[in-house]
Amino acid sequence: MSRSSRLDRSDWAKLLLWWLLGCGLSFSVLILLLHTLLEPQLQAESSLRISRSVALVEEVLRRLPPERIPPGVLLKSSSTPPEGSADGLTSFDRELQQRLAQQYGLRRDLQRDRPPLVDPWGGYWIRLQVPGQNPPLWLYQPERLSSSSAWFLPLLRTSAVFFGVLLGTVGFLHWRIEIPFTQVLSTLPDTSQAPLPLLPERGIAPLRLLTVRINRLLERINDVDAARRSLLRGLAHDLAGPQTRLMLQVESLERQAGPETRSTTQALAADLQQLGRITEQLTLLADREATPSRRLDLALDDFCRRLAASYSGGAVEVVMRRQLIRIDSVALERALRNLIDNAIEHGRPPVRLSAWTERGVLNLVVDDHGSGMLTPTRRTISGPPPASDRGRRRHRGLGLEIVEGFCRENGGQLHLETSPQGGLRARIVLRPTAANPLLL
DSSP, X not given: OOOOSSOOHHHHXXXXXXXXXXXXXXXXXXXXXXXXXXXXXXXXXHHHHHHHHHHHHHHHHTTSXXXXXXXXXOEEEOSSOTTSSSOOOOHHHHHHHHHHHHHHOOOOOXXXXXXXXXXXXXXXXXXXXXXXXXXXXXXXXXXXXXXXXXXXXXXXHHHHHHHHHHHXXXXXXXXXXXXXXXXXXXXXXXXXXXXXXXXXXXXSHHHHHHHHHHHHHHHHHHHHHHHHHHHHHHHHHHHHHHHHHHHHHHHHHXXXXXXXXXXXXXXXXXXXXXXXXXXXXXXXXXXXXXXXXXXXEEEHHHHHHHHHHTSGGGOEEEEEOOOEEEEEHHHHHHHHHHHHHHHHHHSOSOEEEEEEEETTEEEEEEEOOSOOOSSOOOXXXXXXXXXXXXXXXXXOOTHHHHHHHHHHHTTOEEEEEEOTTSSEEEEEEEOOOSSOOOBO
């Protein structure tokens, strides 16, 4: 997790992607507008210009030979089309040819100029109908404005890019800032009653950094509340023993006491009963705010790093990304401690603790640097262990039974494999269910 309060590389990459999407949408709308609104006007103007040029040149050629045509008129004498095959007309070209025939009565062969272009904007070769001319003449008509040339107008391109960037920025702000911030506000607890739910860590880097710090504060509040309830339960439990013994001694004194001390023993019994009621109130106070479910929201990376810090000498290293989960933290800690202790006892440190999610499934992995398993074996704990595995001696401590129970309670599985370092890999696979979404 980046500590920077600015946009990180991922945010800039997403912003660039949004810009590209916005520009793509903007250019798509521009193409649609060109074809639906501008193209009919372009065809009308092009057909009018071509009809006038063809009629004028054909009229001049009836009186003058082609050599005396002014230099500005480009003619080519060829029995075959100037650009080879007559194929390759676009839908715009075919509609233009039909408009020339229907509106101006000019039924002429038309061929689009191909690269290298005679004119930078492109144009058309139109076959002229001049009596007595063999081979036929082809007139070149530049295309100053068409559905393709209009596309390159600087104003249209600049406007499309501007609106595309604007649209992409608005989309980025909505999906990466407004929606995550709204989720944070809706999830932010408005009560001090623990356990407090953690906030979704989404959005841009500054927002994620803010939610990470808030979540760590909420985790500390939850830990303090859990420690307070544990302390109250411990005090109530520790007071119950002496109170019971005192009550027995007071009852014994009442049987042995004479009339002159009976009132004193009765007062002691009343005080002990009152002290017992106070102890019961402490127990009720400890359990009053306890959640009915043992599953709590926690940051898995912070949880694992606190767990690793309890082992001295760097015996455990943690390699994982930020991940929020909802799970029974006490059972999870017990299971991971048993796997880590087993790895330290039978393998060689450092023990690597890692985690990742794949297709919505959480993988918790403990790797050691020992000599691995005697034979390549893959255990899947979802029921009683197979007979072939019960005989294996390596890495078979009583702690694995606790891990197996944790997996069964959470609908997961335990896999024992050979790690890439050659040691043993214990991998806990937990899948979300309807009762326990697991991943936040």
